[in-house]
Amino acid sequence: MTDVNRPYVADKPAKRESNEQLQARIPGWGADLDPKDRPSYPRERFDPGATGAHWEFPDRQKETYPRERSIEHGMLPPVFGTVAPLHGVSGIIRRTAYKRFSEARLAHWLLLILGDRVEAAGAHLRSMASLRPDDPITETGVRTELTAGGASALRSDRADTHHRWIDPLLVVGPWVLTGWIGLGLLRRILRRR
Template sequence: MNDDQHAVTRRDTSGQHPISATAPRSDYEHIQGWGADLDHKNRPAYPMERTPPRLEGLHWERPEDQPLNMKIYYSTERPGVTPVFGTSTPPSGLSGKIRDIAYKLSENDIRHWLLLLFADRVNVVEGIADDLMRGHIPNVLAEMGAGAEFKHNRAGFVRKAVIASAIVGAGYYLYRRKARRSAKY
């Protein structure tokens, strides 16, 4: 491989399996910061590198790719899935659909991160609904640490309780006001 090419992992037409290939350097030069390690003048940490390097003579081989048997999300800035990845909570339900949308966007787009945060919140609601369907009533206050907050940060707990009560009270007031107006007409 010459200086104008580097190894990349591309995906087959189905998007499921990585395929190794070489691509010309010019294909990626439009990405700011890409190839910073090709020339030492472009490396911000170069003057502070150790001489000699710490792990001289170390031989490392890329680990065997983990099998892809579920949907794995990866950045649009990177050419494929890393050799090893987590599979503890595969995407599912509405939160999975929201993540599908988020991972179509670039990481430097605020919508990507906001959608991922929103998907996490939706996943919490899905988990509570799943518990209720299985006949388990979750103790939401205990799971959110209300007992520990009351014990170790009583002022914060009281402040949150007052704010939550005010919001619920205002919502109830507005609901009743709307119901009274509709009853008149």
């Protein structure tokens, strides 16, 4: 296996082209080759022995269930997160994004956003079905904006003043839409009876 297929190696991969070849081919390449031109100098140093790594290639974490990974990568990284495995409809959408589309494609990211929105809608529905539904006024910070420290929402030096007009639509909109759909379903059920 070459270093190209094994990105997680202890040593730096060998250069394919010399510095002179790269400078001739790419305008501006190597502008920071001189250590004195780098902001991190003199702290920066390449000393693999100082890391304490005792491996050429790190031990791989076991994959207990199929993990999503970008199609650009030949394998999963040696260590990966397992806290929130994909599940339900949102998991199917996210798996499709990873299986079919490159990370360079807009479709990949739009599917991930769609999966997130489906997950959020499911959480809202579970909240409404429980005995303690979410409270969008206090949990989104709307009440705090109006009461904490006077009128913090009215300060003009804040960075979020430009998109403040859409915040009520994003916060309250899903609740109104869910309630409207729920009332429509309830009316339909009552008409059939």
